[in-house]
Amino acid sequence: MRVLAAMSGGVDSAVAAARAVDAGHDVVGVHLALSRMPGTLRTGSRGCCTIEDSLDARRAAERLGIPFYVWDFSERFADDVVGDFIAEYAAGRTPNPCMRCNERIKFAAVLEKALALGFDAVATGHYAHIVTDAAGNRELHRASDEAKDQSYVLGVLTSEQLAHAMFPLGTTPSKAVVRAEAASRGLTVAQKPDSHDICFIPDGDTRGWLAERIEPQQGAIVDRSGETLGSHDGATSYTVGQRKGLGIGRPAPDGRPRFVLEVRPRTNEVVVGPREALAVRELAGARYSWAGLDPVASGVTTAEVDGGTSWFACDVQVRAHGEPVPARARLAAGSASAPELVVEMDAPLLGVAPGQTAVLYVGTRVVGQCTIDRTTSAVPVDAAAEPARAS
CATH class of the missing domain: 2.40.30.10 (Translation factors)
Structure with missing residues (x-):
């Protein structure tokens, strides 16, 4: 089977590609260039898809003896993931960019291109498990390692996409096993830190990043009955469940802390109230x-x-x-x-x-x-x- 291995530059995708090779598949590695800033460097465990990551992916592919390519999906990523993220926050919503990336990039754009090039499946380093039932239908299940399970972010996959998806790490008992395997294979990414946070906001300052892209508008902070308690300098700086930094000058009548309950973009209001109202x-x-x-x-x-x-x-x-x-x-x-x-x-x-x-x-x-x-x-x-x- 011809398999396209999506190689992020991390240890998981490298071992997933290696296992696909061991299984006898004809494997080609590909790294997705999702940023138009080629000089971007990774900082510890923050960010991903940087120039450092592409070099790590290339070295892993060379070690495995498989062809390697870099595909530029930066324009589509900017529109379908980054643009969606900004639009959702502007609408008072709290998006998950990893879901959109899996849905629209890794298992839509990439899979579409892979199938057009004659590949049968796309393999990734996600921790999830695919089971095929007696009728040949494919089911998505949680990974064996519940602590690393990533089936949640793959929940957007359809039956058509599952038919061409491969998750070689799904039955692996722990991340420690993957790192040990990478070391035994001589992969330099064996101890590379996992990436976290939003990849296109590597410094982790989501509020500051959004403020540069959505013009803040001053509005009211109100309680559930509509009474004005204070003002804010931009509703996009608030998320449901937030407790600190509300900027309300007076305490609640019962002295208990207030939490953000809702963001109303049409009226530019932030609604606050007691924890139980969440x-x-x-x-x-x-x-x-x-x-x-x-x-x-x-x-x-x-x-x-x-x-x-x-x-x-x-x-x-x-x-x-x-x-x-x-x-x-x-x-x-x-x-x-x-x-x-x-x-x-x-x-x-x-x-x-x-x-x-x-x-x-x-x-x-x-x-x-x-x-x-x-x-x-x-x-x-x-x-x-x-x-x-x-x-």
Whole structure:
């Protein structure tokens, strides 16, 4: 099988490529150039896809004896990932750029080009596991090493993309095993630090980076009833769940700390309130997809009818390293009759914001995901149990 190994310059992708070679595949390595700043250097574990990373990837490919290329996806990355990130924050949402990169770059643009060039699969160093059922359908599952599991950020993959995806590290028991294997193979990246933070904001100052791209506009900080408590210099500097740096001059009547509950871009307001008001009992999103077959139609789970509505049981995870919580989900008519995926948690989740991704699991299997458009608070504003306003 002809396999395109996406080599980021890190230890995981290098070992994944090596295992693909060991499996007897015809492997070609490729590094994705995602930045138009060729002089960019990596700083410790911050950032990725830099000139240093491309050189590390090239050295690993040479050690493995496979052809190596650099593909320039900087323009598409700028539009589909960086541009999306800015637009989402400008709309008062909290995006996950890694989800967009996997969705639109690594498993859309790259896979599309790979298939056009005659490759059968794209291999990456993600920690996730693909299982093929008796009918030949491919399922995405959590990795054996739960601490390194990356199935969440792969929840955007469709059945067509899973059919051409390869994750050689999925059943590896730990990252230590991968590093030891890299060292034994003579790969210089064996002890290279893992990258973290947002790759296109390597200094980690997201607030400052956004301020240079979205003109700050002064607005009001209000409580849930609409009373003005203070002012802000730019709503994009605030995220749901934030406690520090609110800039409110007077304490809450009960003396307890306030948290950001909501960012309202239309009115340029930041809504604050008590910690318990961060609890969300329901979330929904119109941008949804199934990671493989429809979970009910394929028999992965069984729909139960409640009040005339079909629900299926699942677990939901809203952060890459968050804990999955029991829930139930259904498809429903959303705004303008567009369908949306609605998820109702058995117990409220704290600090869920529009723009985040909700990934659904049945056991270890990823069954689908949605980008969150709206949430419903578990704590009413008043005795009338008014739901939280959507951003």
